[in-house]
Amino acid sequence: MTPASFLDLSVSAGFVMVLLTVALAVYRLARGPSLPDRVVALDLMTVAIVAFCGLAAIRTGDAAFLDVALALALIGFLATVALARYAERQLLRRKTDEEQ
């Protein structure tokens, strides 16, 4: 096995594992049960795509995909923050509703 083919194999394995991670995250996402559970799953999925982009960059030899990773690394958590905040505020609203 040449180093190049090892790398190739690793990348393939990497794809398998990353996608497996995504699949597991989807499972948690569907199952819940609580909102934070689902958000955690989505968060993990975002991180997994960053990895996926890295793998795609190696596989194609084109660094352009790293730009995707870069953007996602910077932006991805915004969704998490928004959802988490939603969970908190949801509770807040329910409480104020009950008070009224």
Place this chain on the structure above:
Amino acid sequence: MSAAADVGTAGRNSLLAGIGPVLLSAGLFAFFLTLLPVVENGGSVRVAANWLPSLGIALSFLVDGLSLTFALLISGIGALVFLYSNTYLAGHKQYGRFAFFLTAFMLGMLGLVLADNVIALFVFWEITTITSYLLIGFGHEGEKSRRSALQALFVTGAGALALLAGLILLGNVVGSFELSVILSQGAVIKGHPLYLPILILVLAGALTKSAQFPFHFWLPNAMAAPTPVSAFLHSATMVKAGIYLMARLHPAFSGTDAWLWTLTILGAITAVLASILALRQTDLKQALAYTTLMALGTLTLFLGQESGYAMTAFATFLVVHSLYKAALFLVVGCVDHRTGTREAEVLGGLAKAMPLTAFAAALSAMSMAGFPPFLGFIGKELKYAGALAVASEPVLVAGAVLAANALMFAVAGVVAFRPFWQKGGEMPRVPREAPWPMLAGPVLLAILGAVFGIYPDLLERALVAPTVASLLGAPAEAEELKLWAGVNLPLILSIATVVIGLLLYIFHRGLRNGLARVDAKVPALDAWWDHFLAGLKAFAAWQTRLIQPGILRRYMFVTFAVIFAGLAGTMVLRAVPITAVDFSDVGWRNVALVLLIVAGAIITTVTSSRIAAMAALGVVGIGVAMIFIVFGAPDVAITQLLVETLVVVLFAVALLRLPALNIEGEKHWRPVDAVLACLVGAAVTLTLLAVLALPLDRRLTDYFEATSWPEAFGRNIVNVILVDFRALDTFGEIAVVVIAALAAYALLRTTASDKEPAE
């Protein structure tokens, strides 16, 4: 009904509206008189101007005997009616409009009878329809006026549409819309397979306009119009437009069984029925309205024929009727104006208070009843002669004419004799003689009836003979107009008419009550009108409920069903082969991506948790982004991921105030929707597969790849396409973005006070 609503006040009308139309119509009358010699000598005048030459439509006019007769009647009676109206409606707030509509009507009517191009004729035809509508609705705040106006418009409008179709077909058959051409092509027309359809369509227009059975019901209702209007439109002119049209087309259309029997039978039924109904009325105006119907029926009946007698009878009676009927309407208007009522049972002994009115009434009534030496007598004689000349069924036709004439005699007594020379009841106002402008018309017209009776050749030379020539398409076959034609069958019938008529008049009260009892049991066409309208509304409402139920879900369902039917139906009809699916090049990684998308889609669909749905949407978005990554589209992938993030952010804010996904009452599982959804999905997939089986022409992309750097100085081809090759798309796209934001902002920022208006 009371006339109080449609008469004037003490004030005055402006000079322009008051006298202007009088001068205009008098001037036109004078002008048409100058054309008499030409026509008398068998000539005609034609002027033409282009209008819509691309379609063969011209503003061409032809003055011949028929059209000149009509033109003189229209402008002459018009002048008198305008003079009359100016006093009748003196000071009425809407007199300006009234005069405008009536003038427009008159000009339209003149255009109609003078037009040589049938499409131009139709245009004028519709002008008279619409002005008639406006004039019937003059007392527009009264429910009844509005109803009558609509009825008249609808019935004649319906006929007009048929007429239009007929005229277009006629033009197609002949190759020209010019009457001068059409009339010379009688043989072609009658031999054409479309003859019968054309005939039916044209007659539908003519018969509705002239209120022939079974379309007669609108005319009596049209009496809701002010009396001068009734006199002008609904007796002397407009209702004769249908008659004019039939007469106009007579040379080209007559001579077939279809023509003969349609006109004869409908004319006869109308004449008899109208006469009977006329006797049944107590309102003088209504009674006159029915006698108008009778006259129109008789005219129609004659037009069915081809003989010179019949044509002469037609031409003469046309003039006779216009003169006496207009006079009588105006008389009734005077009576109404001065006494405040038109009820036959109330009116009486007016001869003393209104001697000139009585004079005009008497002359006209005698003409109408057919006494010598009035023109009406000659008219009647000719009618009998014409009827007897009907080759196929002389007895039937003559019988019908006899019945009608006898009844007419009785009605003349009721309308013009009783109110003046017999005792009546208490009238709303003490009667006084009408002022001269209102008397001028009836007196002049009545005198004319007598003059023409005594000197019939005046009329014959000038108008009847040229009219008959127009009707027959050949010159001078008119029968001579004579007061005394010797003792012949027509004379005997005339005497019979007088006798029967007298008897009918004497017993008219009893008859009327009897008729009223019968009439009440006979379903009235007028009532059917209401049923028709109600039915139309109900049907419209039903179909609208059906296809526009106000429920988004149904709209959506139909829309998607149409999409499926359109795609699948075309595939079946055009036998689009189902492409063999080739999965050989599918890598497991891509299968995983697709499964990811599918899983996301399914979770979104089935979950009842909003957050799960939103997160699952995120999964789909991520999956799609990964496909973009795998297939070499980093720009798209970044955009997709960024947009996905923002979608989540917006959702997370919006959801805070939105309720749960499941709606009470909605079934969790909607099998019908699911089937449709799957069908649409399958159709899309199949279409796409078929498209993908074709080769792709990549020349656009090849060009972009070749020029992106050398000519557009960019290495990112996607970006170069966006900002250079297809910058216009991008510009539109950012406009969408900015407007979406503005629109959403505006939607959120509407001030609270606007939020809950009193709906």
Place this chain on the structure above:
Amino acid sequence: MNSIILRAGTRYLAGLLLIFSIYMLLRGHNEPGGGFIGGLVGSTAFVLYAVACGVKEARRTLKVEPQSLAMAGLGIALLAGLFAALFGDPLFTGQWLFIGATETEKGLPLSTVLVFDIGVYLVVFGSILTLVFAMEEEI
């Protein structure tokens, strides 16, 4: 949002996002990026700001109304296209100026195409902030 951690993080992230967005904008013609992506990233800077510190403060920091910014962007993009008229070219014909161009080197390119992309950036940036701010203020 009364999270000290988030607010502290935002202090750095917002700046980073803005710088990154301009980077993405400027390099877009040659590598992945461009006005859209730049604008999206740039807007997330202020979205994050609004989430962490409240819309009021985000608006104050931005100074300009975002919808005016977006509209101005639309105008800039259009003017970049109309600029070609001065040279008798059709709308959206790119006009290039290569600063310091030599025989072999193109030099530093300045172009209407870049101006157009800046317009795109502003539109996306302003629009998203208009939306997000308005929504946030509804809650």
Place this chain on the structure above:
Amino acid sequence: MEALIAIAIGVLVAAAVYLMLARNVLRFILGLVLISNAANLIIFTGGRLTEGAPPLIPEGAEGPGGIVGNALPQALVLTAIVIGFGLFAFALVLVFRAYTTLGTLNSDQMRIAEPVEAKRQ
């Protein structure tokens, strides 16, 4: 490979249609997002799929050199994504506003513009 995506598109469309047929307009929005994705994929796939290389021109080269992804559909999809986002955002705000104004997300009960009474007349 395109065939597989075509099937995924079909599933997306089916799911979207099912959601759009629901009473709750929020479900409609979910369906809208799905179907927009499907439409974008149709364009992307319509330009045929090329694994790997993005349509970028390397430094020093005049063209991309070798087979790269079809740039045109990518540009179109990018445009469509952004437009789709604009439409989505507006639709979401509208649904939001509908709930705060009309008090329901059930489209069966949205009968103000086309009221039930009017039909009985």
Place this chain on the structure above:
Amino acid sequence: MIEILAGLCILLGGVFSVAAGIGIVRLPDVFIRMHAATKVGTLASGLILAGAALHFLDAAIVFKITLAVLFLLLTAPIGAHMIGRAALRIGIKPWGVKEEDAVPAQEIRPDG
């Protein structure tokens, strides 16, 4: 040689990644799942990106990757903090925390 190093990074990253996945499926509550998702996930991505950096070994690309990893390290914990705080506030009981140790859900205050 560098390829093998890169491959190892990738494999290790992959293993971590799967571990994170299994973690969020298997671990008993959201707090503990977050441990798996946030850091193991970040670590996994970091390793795979490191593999990519080794593969390209170009200054600009390495710089880019470093930046990406830094971004991840900066943002992931903030996200985790937000989730954890939300979970705590909406009253999710941490698994395995004895009652007396458990902290009651904080008073909710309206946002400033």
Place this chain on the structure above:
Amino acid sequence: MNSLLVNLMFAAAWAALFGAFTTLTLVSGFILGFGVLWLLQPLTGGSSTYFLRVWYWLKLIAMFHYELVVSSLSVLWDIFTPNHRARPAIIDMPLDVKTDAGILLVTNLISLTPGTLSLDVSEDRTTLKVHAMFAEDPEAVCRALKEGMEKWVIDAVEGT
């Protein structure tokens, strides 16, 4: 931070000399600049804390990675073994860092190292709520965090 600015200027100048602002030129310029500054320290009168700070930063980064790897393994163990070995606890840790940057760094680093997760900082910035996975003895975990992460951060960021 004055020195950092100067250092960056050196890097930029270095890169300009090469005529290309590449990563390589900038990074090498920065390192070179650092060396020059250190050499010229007495001359420029720059405070020695700059150099110390850099040292602390390096130490922080190194220690962080060490922690990261070590504690990752324990989490992995828990994931892959059938029984949950975890003894979770929520710990209120008093905070000594004051600045925003410091708090952010501490909480992030605590979160990033497996086994502990920052949940929230109290409004008055005095306590940090931490979820610890392996907290047989919460006190010990708290102490470890304070003497480890927090101290390193205070050294690196807030200096003395």
Place this chain on the structure above:
Amino acid sequence: MSWLLTVPLALPFLTAVAAFLLRTRPAGRWISVAGNAALLIAAAALMRQVLADGIVVGQMGSWPAPFGITLVADFLSAVMVVITAITGLAVAVYALSDIDATLERLGYHALFNVLLGGVIGAFLTGDLFNLYVWFEVMLIASFGLLVLGGRRQQIDGGIKYVALNLVSTILFLSGVGLLYGMTGTLNMADLARTVPEVENQGLLSVVAVMFMIAFGVKAAVFPLFFWLPAAYHTPAFSVSAVFAGLLTKVGVYALIRMFSLVFTHDTELTHQILLWVAVLTMVTGVLGAAAQNDIRKILSFHIVSQIGYMLLGLALFTPLAISGAVFYLVHHIIVKANLFLIAGIAGRLAGSTDLARIGGLYKSAPLLAILFFVPAFSLAGFPPLSGFWAKYVLVAASLELAAWIVAAAALLVGLLTIYSMTKIWAEGFWKAHPSGMEPALSRLAVRDQWRLLLPVAALAALTLVVGFFPEPFFAFAEEAADQLLDPSAYVTAVLGEPA
């Protein structure tokens, strides 16, 4: 020469930007008026060029067709641009009184002018994807205008409008994707050249039907018109006027363009479908109107009905029929926009547009009555108003082809149109106001009277001109039809002589 094409497209956007940036000042609204006046001049200049030279083509960005985006103005496009400009100017003036400062601050003028820009873009573009973009521009602006003000009715109608239009939009987008996948091009002239070479012609028909449905929704044909009667009566009067005049017509335009230029390979199927859709649209629309009692609802359903007429012209696909469709388009836009504007004045004077709650306009506001009468009876097809010629040509075209049922339907629908127009006339104008009020024009400030009546009068005058002097308009429509039926000139103008 391309600038003659570009200026009418760019002006509305410039106007929108300027008006928006000055939205809090009175200048904003005058910019809108001035911009639209300039637009009319630009449109007239374009028309002059088209009349002189035939088809005017501009390659945006100087990229040759089919690679860049081409703008094309043939007779049809040019006249649509002119009519759009006329409508735009009329509504801009009307809006001076109709739109209050609150809505202006929320960006009314920007939305309105961008809407016009989208419409003009759709008329001028020679590129299918670009057409999609302009459709979207128009659509999103219409969304905003529809719900601007946020009344309950608007929101309710808006939901349906938005939902159904989004479905159509996505169908359109998918269709573009598929057609690109089959032909590899987006330029419409290039499509005309490429389409006959597609191997799978049956599949082409499937995609054609897909476009038909997508445009059918936009054009509001049976059975896809739901969104129109659900929403058109809800927004501000000037908004519903511009909607009524222009929006559905862009759908009709797109149908005409695509089904005369690109999809003519299978007219037996496509145009036959169009024919029956046209008939059903005419009939269901007019019956829908008969069931309504609100002026704007009646008028809305009539839009549907009249779309049927225009479609009929396309479906019959003869020179006469297509010229009829073109003539009908022009007539309809002027008349329908005007009627909605008048409905607005009536509503303001009498307090409502619900016929049961108003009346007395004939007596108290005779000028308005005249101004209503002209377009209303033109719509009903009374000669010698413009609607008569429009109807006439289509009936003649049907009869020419011996399409009896179609002709009968066209005529019958005309009759029912009379019914509806007279209902408005009788209930709104003739009848006394139920509360006895006198809805005279003097209830409005003199300034408002001018701003409201001037555009209405101008449009009515235009209706009269078209009605009394139809020849130049019809001759134009005939030439437009010739161009549409023989697209070779179009194709050559865009792409040059075939190699």
